[in-house]
Amino acid sequence: MARKPKSDPLAWLSTAAGQAAYSKARAEAQARANETGYDIGLERNDLFKTFRTFMLPQRQNRSGHELQCEVVSCENLDRCKPGHGPR
Numbered sequence: 001m002a003r004k005p006k007s008d009p010l011a012w013l014s015t016a017a018g019q020a021a022y023s024k025a026r027a028e029a030q031a032r033a034n035e036t037g038y039d040i041g042l043e044r045n046d047l048f049k050t051f052r053t054f055m056l057p058q059r060q061n062r063s064g065h066e067l068q069c070e071v072v073s074c075e076n077l078d079r080c081k082p083g084h085g086p087r
Contacts, residue, residue, distance in 0.1 A: 012049045025051035029072040037079040041069035058083025 012018045029040040032053065039056040043065065056066055060083065074080045077087065 009046050012046075013044075018049070021049070021051055025053060026072065029053040030075070033072045033074045034076065034079070037074050037081045037084065039074075039084045040072045041066060042072055043069040056084075 013022070025042055029042045032038075032055075033040045036055070039059075041054050041056045043052045043054070045052060053072075056062060056069075056071065073085045077085055080087070
């Protein structure tokens with residue numbers, strides 16, 4: 001008996017709804033990063049087809065999923081807190 005081919009779990013990202021959800025979450029993360037001066041993590045949840053944003057600890061204290069998420073830094077480098085930002 002032949003197995004049914006598995007569907008691609010990331011296919012939702014290439015849809016209009018997936019792109020809209022990413023754009024909205026990315027804008028929210030950038031706004032929070034600019035407001036607080038801290039790095040914000042942007043994480044994809046493929047099971048629920050959503051994105052989640054959360055504040056990241058300082059660069060040297062990150063571990064686990066904090067190293068696998070997309071990092072959104074403050075656009076104004078003068079407002080970045082110590083241990084955060086691209087420097």
